[in-house]
Amino acid sequence: MKKVQTGQVIEFYSNSCLVETEFGQVSSMAIKNIVVGDYVELEIIQDSKALKGKILNILERQTKLSKIDGDKSKLFAANISHVGIIATPSPKTSLEFIDKWILKSKLSNIVPFIINNKLDLESDQEYKDKLDVYRKIDITIINCSAKYGDNINDLIMFLKNKSILFVGNSGAGKSSLSSRLIGKSLKTNNLSNNQGVHTTSLSSLYALENNTKIIDSPGMRDIQINNYPKEQIIYGFEEILNASKYCKFSDCNHINNEGCFVMKCLNNGQINQSRYNNFIKFRDDERYK
Ligand SMILES: Nc1nc2c(ncn2[C@@H]2O[C@H](COP(=O)(O)OP(=O)(O)OP(=O)(O)O)[C@@H](O)[C@H]2O)c(=O)[nH]1
Ligand SMILES: [Mg+2]
Numbered sequence: 001m002k003k004v005q006t007g008q009v010i011e012f013y014s015n016s017c018l019v020e021t022e023f024g025q026v027s028s029m030a031i032k033n034i035v036v037g038d039y040v041e042l043e044i045i046q047d048s049k050a051l052k053g054k055i056l057n058i059l060e061r062q063t064k065l066s067k068i069d070g071d072k073s074k075l076f077a078a079n080i081s082h083v084g085i086i087a088t089p090s091p092k093t094s095l096e097f098i099d100k101w102i103l104k105s106k107l108s109n110i111v112p113f114i115i116n117n118k119l120d121l122e123s124d125q126e127y128k129d130k131l132d133v134y135r136k137i138d139i140t141i142i143n144c145s146a147k148y149g150d151n152i153n154d155l156i157m158f159l160k161n162k163s164i165l166f167v168g169n170s171g172a173g174k175s176s177l178s179s180r181l182i183g184k185s186l187k188t189n190n191l192s193n194n195q196g197v198h199t200t201s202l203s204s205l206y207a208l209e210n211n212t213k214i215i216d217s218p219g220m221r222d223i224q225i226n227n228y229p230k231e232q233i234i235y236g237f238e239e240i241l242n243a244s245k246y247c248k249f250s251d252c253n254h255i256n257n258e259g260c261f262v263m264k265c266l267n268n269g270q271i272n273q274s275r276y277n278n279f280i281k282f283r284d285d286e287r288y289k
């Protein structure tokens with residue numbers, strides 16, 4: 001065995017991490033700024049019992065996702081190709097949550113899609129109609145039930161050759177879905193039992209068949225988007241970006257300028273009201289600055 005190997009970080013703790021290599025999983029000392037999904041070079045140290053690793057360096061990242069911690073931006077996942085936004089009727093996923101993740105993914109060169117989970121629950125028509133908005137703007141939506149397995153095969157086919165980070169509110173079913181796909185039970189956040197909850201507290205990457213990699217992550221109460229410059233917000237709203245090319249003035253604010261094509265599309269229903277509202281809110285509202 002060569003002393004220096006490459007591998008991918010599948011779990012990360014405060015100062016160590018687990019790296020998947022050709023020779024199995026190697027527990028390693030971490031170096032600064034390592035995150036789940038990173039490809040690393042590591043030196044293998046033959047301990048008396050197990051293989052141990054020492055990470056030497058991080059290979060160039062294809063994509064990065066970061067979150068805001070205080071006033072600093074902190075990386076939390078690397079080399080993701082897709083973000084799977086898990087939407088549920090209960091707990092009810094807000095369209096703001098979905099729009100924020102679409103924005104964040106697009107600005108990170110990652111493809112967002114929606115997993116409409118808990119298909120088995122009686123879901124209200126209003127909720128289904130709400131999600132339909134995204135079908136119209138070319139975001140893939142896959143309906144499934146992580147709990148009962150409905151439609152899981154469609155999801156498996158879609159996930160082929162992709163590296164996916166599952167995001168969703170706590171209780172949306174990220175761990176249930178990961179368990180279903182891995183075929184092994186992970187601790188889930190059982191909302192109704194009284195033996196305590198199992199909210200995920202650590203991101204873990206699992207390599208599956210078909211060159212699929214999934215990351216189960218802790219539920220995020222909120223995601224911050226206030227690190228993005230005002231002019232970039234429109235890139236999370238492709239239908240608005242496309243319409244804006246036909247506005248009379250190139251510096252149109254898309255609110256009350258003469259000849260605004262975005263407003264025209266909003267008024268004739270081609271642009272959805274909630275998408276428009278979130279665009280204006282993320283761009284102009286002080287709470288997002
Ligand atoms: N009815 C129904 N319940 C589901 C489905 N998927 C998950 N659940 C339930 O929802 C609860 C939460 O599921 P988890 O998988 O722990 O949710 P999570 O997104 O991992 O939650 P956090 O780790 O807290 O972020 C559990 O009680 C699951 O059994 C589903 O398709 N249908
Ligand atoms: Mg979980």
Ligand SMILES: [Zn+2]
Nearest residue numbers: 247252254260
């Ligand atoms: Zn305009």
